[in-house]
Amino acid sequence: MYKLYYYPLNASMAPHFILEELQTDFELILVDRKSDAHKKADYLALNPAGRIPTLVDGQQVVFESAAICMYLGEAHPAQALLPQVGTPQRAAFLQWMMYLTNTLQAELMVYFYPQRHCNDSSHISGIVAAQEERIANILALLDTQLKNQTFLTGEHLSVCDFYLFMLAVWADELKRPPLSFEYLGSYLRRLAKRESIIKVCKKENLSLVDYQ
Known part of the structure; x- marks a missing residue:
């Protein structure tokens, strides 16, 4: 187990x-x-x-x-939460998984912990404002990617989708939260209907009202 x-x-x-x-x-x-x-x-x-x-x-x-x-x-x-090795879907999976963890998640960490990235507390508000813009640009890219497909790597659910949902939950209090983007928002609302996500959110005490 x-x-x-x-x-x-x-x-x-x-x-x-x-x-x-x-x-x-x-x-x-x-x-x-x-x-x-x-x-x-x-x-x-x-x-x-x-x-x-x-x-x-x-x-x-x-x-x-x-x-x-x-x-x-x-x-x-x-x-089949990972595409098969050697397929175009596998390449897309690797690309987006690395983008989520190395780009979106990394930028979110700077946003949430700006004090770790400066020696002068007067710079914190500037860092937060810059991160809001940087993260909005990342979310816009993801929004474009989801315009003509069901999931992040294509038409099949993958590990990437669960990872992105987690990061979207973290980002839900930004000035431009993930749900405010047309295609990204629709995608997140679809994922929020999955039994697995419903169960976890119940266990972790997260309301999905905004995703309905």
Whole structure:
């Protein structure tokens, strides 16, 4: 049985979505960020980066949310959440997965933690304003990508879609939130109807009212 070390609405959300989508057995283990449990010795023994999430699969331990998502997709090929190697869809998957984690997620981290990116607190408001614009441009690109297709990599659901939904949840309080974009918003509302996403949001206490 899988064990997912998680914290609600954290980067563990995408792996949580995927575990529910796979309809496989798993155990959720809360890592209390409020008490810095992710920085304590027992957790660091599993995940030396001291970040959430961590997945334990027997003797195999995997950390980094995107890596866990891909690991789970590969472990359950029948559900086809990863396109087959050598196909155009696989190339698109790799492209968008890297874009989500290395570009959108990275820019969101600067937006949420601007104090980590300056030595003068008077610069924080400027960083936040710049990030609002940068993230809006990223969301606009994703909106264009979704104009003529059902999912991010084409017509088949993939790990990318769950990862993007997680990041969209994080970005929902921006001046131009993901739901404000025509095609991206419609896509997110469709995903919000999936039983796996409904179950996870209920467990993690996230309302999906805005997605209805």
